[in-house]
Structures are given as C-alpha cells and as structure tokens.
Amino acid sequence: MMNTTAKEATVYYHGTKADLKIGDLIEVGYVSNYGTKRKSKYIYLSETLDAATWGAELAFGDGKERIYVVEPTGAIEDDPNVTDKKFPGNPTKSYRSQHPFKVVGELTDWKGHSPEQLKMMKDHLEKLKEQGIEAIED
Template sequence: MNQDSSEENPIYYHGTKADLKTGDLIEAGFSSNYGTRRKAKYIYLSATLEAATWGAELASGEGRERIYIVEPTGAIEDDPNLTDKKFPGNPTRSYRSQHPFKVTGEVMEWQGHSPEQLKTMKDHLEKLKQQGIEAIED
C-alpha cells in the first residue's frame, strides 16, 4: 500500500516511539535519536512513508513504533542530513522545522524493514557515532 503523498498535496509523516494523540504537538528540544543524543534544535518529518518508517524503527525509547500524520505549524526546510549536503536533491522528501508539528492522525498499518536491514542501518549509525559524526543542526 503506497501512502506517499503527491508533491502538490503533501501528507507529512513523523516516525517515533512516543505515544501521542490527535491534537498533540511534537516540539524541538528533546534528546535527539542520533549521535550523542544532545538536545535537538529541529524536529523532522517526511512526505514518504518509507522515511517515516526508518524514523519509527530507529527512534530511542521503549515504546511501540508509531507513525503519525502531522501538520507543520510553521516553515519547514529540506533536511540537510538527507539532502544536498549528503545526497543530491531530496529523494526521501525529508524536512525539518523548529516549529511544532500537530498530530492529525496515525498510520495504523505499515511494513517495517527486515531484521537484516535494521541491523545494517543501526550498525552504520553506531559507526558514525563512534566517529563523532552528528546530525547537521545548523
């Protein structure tokens, strides 16, 4: 089931392990899921379910993996961790903002990655952490 949105009418997703309800706000300032887990200046969203799936699977915490449908409350910009600073264009349609996202719903059915894919990604992120490479926050 392809739930990715069109570029003209984007639906935005946020993957997490937080237990949220419709109307809740997701805000910057919490510990990042990556690197040394410093306080994040930005929050992230994507117009593809694939990118949100990675967000849910890689999120810190013990809660159930969740993907929320969110609505930005302010300006969003391309995520430099997944766009021109590291990859050409914005193939994952990933964005970030310093403004909250309002939860408007939850994707109840989605397919996670295989245990092998997940292990490969977690090993890669651990390697970056050991090298002192953090998320781009500027």
C-alpha cells in the same frame, strides 16, 4: 472524475516511539531520538513512508514504533542531514523545522524494514558514532 486543477494536500509523516494523541504538538527542545541525545533544535518530517519508518525504527526508547501523520505549523526546509550528504535533490522528501507539527493521525498498518536492513543501518550508524560523526547535525 477528478478535478485536475485542485492541488492535493501534501501528507507529512513523523516516525517516533513517542505515544502521542490527535491534536498533540511535536515541538523542538526535547531530547533527540538519535545521536548523542542532546536537545534538538529541529524536528523532522517526511513525505515518504520509508523515511518515517526509519525514524520510528531507529528512535531511542522502548516504546512502540509509531508513524504519525502531521501538519507543520510553520516553515519547513530540506533536511541537510540527508539532502546535502546522502541524497542530493532530496528524493527522500525529508524536511526539518523549528515550528511545531500538529498530530492529525496515526498510521497503524505500516510495514517495517527487514531485520537484515535494520541491522545494516544500525551497524552503519554505530560506525559513524565510532568515527565521531553525529547522525543529526543541527
């Protein structure tokens, strides 16, 4: 029997191509995985595996696509890059923070998007770039 008064812990994911270990911190100040590769003022996480999958698949670099389970070490806020512009109400459960995330696990059995979905997303991001629209605005 499950205790219905106990609040389940929220699980957060971070998709990337960085090779991290349990206990590592993901911090601001590194070159962004997206857009013009400038130093990021925020780091991003999601409660949904789908959003983290996009993060892993679209990250710059040649490294292995990875999805980490992370714990925020400070306040998080809705990610305005998706909540204000694409998905009002934050159904993607995407967030950002200026505080580090601690890596507490790695998912190894996740499934990526189809090649067609990935191509469509990359084409869309390329069109935005051509229009001078940054994929991530901080």
